[in-house]
Amino acid sequence: MAIAAVSISPVGAGTSVSRHVAAALAVVRAQDRVRYRLDPMFTTLEGEIEDIYALVHRMQEAVFSAGAERVSTVIKIDDRRDRAVRMEDKVAAVERRLGPAAKSEEQP
Secondary structure, eight states, rough: EEEEEEEEEESSOOOOOHHHHHHOOOOOOOOOSSSSEEEESSEEEEEHHHHHHHHHHHHHHHHHHHSSSEEEEEEEEEOOOSSSOOOOHHHHHHHHOOOTTGGGGGOO
8 A cells, every 4th residue: 555645736827726736636536446635735645556656647637638738746655565554544653752732733
């Protein structure tokens, strides 16, 4: 099982890229093989590595279909083979070390 952070952005599309991000996310929502979480800067994907690669390709094509003529894609992959780890597990491990007072969503 792999976890990947993916950022797909049109180049030269102006300051707002939400239309293009929405097109990519529509592709993610339409499938059921890869779990995902939308974050402010990246979309986190979780699943089999082959499924993630195929999904990223479809996401990139959706951004082109939404009018982009050039697309920049950043992918960071954690492909762990010794045991299964989910997105929530990675976050929980850090929060356990920080203690009960630390919640990133609640910080100003």
